[in-house]
Amino acid sequence: MGSNSFLTTKDKIIQSAIELFNQKGFSGTSVREIAKTANVNVAHISYYFNGKGGLMEHLVSSFYEGYLKILEKGYQCLDEMTAKDCLLQLVFDILSYQHEHRQLTRFVYREVTIDSTLIREVMSTYLTKEKYILHLMIEKGKTNREFSHFPLSHFMIQLKSLLMMPYLQPQYISEVLYLQTHEPYFYQAYFKEMKTWLSSLLNREHESIAVT
Missing domain, CATH: 1.10.357.10 (Tetracycline Repressor, domain 2)
Incomplete structure (x- = not known):
């Protein structure tokens, strides 16, 4: 958690997405789960990547x-x-x-x-x-x-x-x-x-x- 606090919002989303996609698969992972794991607002995923597909x-x-x-x-x-x-x-x-x-x-x-x-x-x-x-x-x-x-x-x-x-x-x-x-x-x-x-x-x- 400590090292994660030094990441940018975009990097937190990327890191969390990779972790969750590996654990649950792309289809089995929601943008809300990614946002929760990254500890960011779900709107950030749309802002940076235009949704899960863009991510x-x-x-x-x-x-x-x-x-x-x-x-x-x-x-x-x-x-x-x-x-x-x-x-x-x-x-x-x-x-x-x-x-x-x-x-x-x-x-x-x-x-x-x-x-x-x-x-x-x-x-x-x-x-x-x-x-x-x-x-x-x-x-x-x-x-x-x-x-x-x-x-x-x-x-x-x-x-x-x-x-x-x-x-x-x-x-x-x-x-x-x-x-x-x-x-x-x-x-x-x-x-x-x-x-x-x-x-x-x-x-x-x-x-x-x-x-x-």
Whole structure:
């Protein structure tokens, strides 16, 4: 409660919305509940976000704006580093970003699984940009003979699944695997496993058995 008192009214609403959306879902949360948890007047939600729908749009957009900055940083490093090192650094930076914003990440990734106008817009903007940057990295790696040849679409499915899984299935990971996804050690150890997978997939030594 003490740290919350230093937040602006807008930030209090955002923080409370993320908490409640994760606990009760977007549809199961009312603007009155958000206002009560944030200890603000319900009219503030309309003032800052034009209602609950606008609040969700703000959360999703702000998450992907930050995510896009990570991708653009990865794109820029192609001029200075190998494609493999750029890709590994990008994956680590994504995992770090997701961990830093883990509650928001969990909410957004759950919403991305629901077909809606907002999510279709996300797909056509942010996630299309993500595919484009990853495509550039992979093609540079193939051109420079760093990477074996493999279908980009299958690679994207595997990569996105690994990046999103800890936030789509946190209960499974904690209750069945006894791992705590909110701890820094988790994403750092998780990156090491992803690095092993990526290195194995990208290694040209496996080209003879790779699908082209």
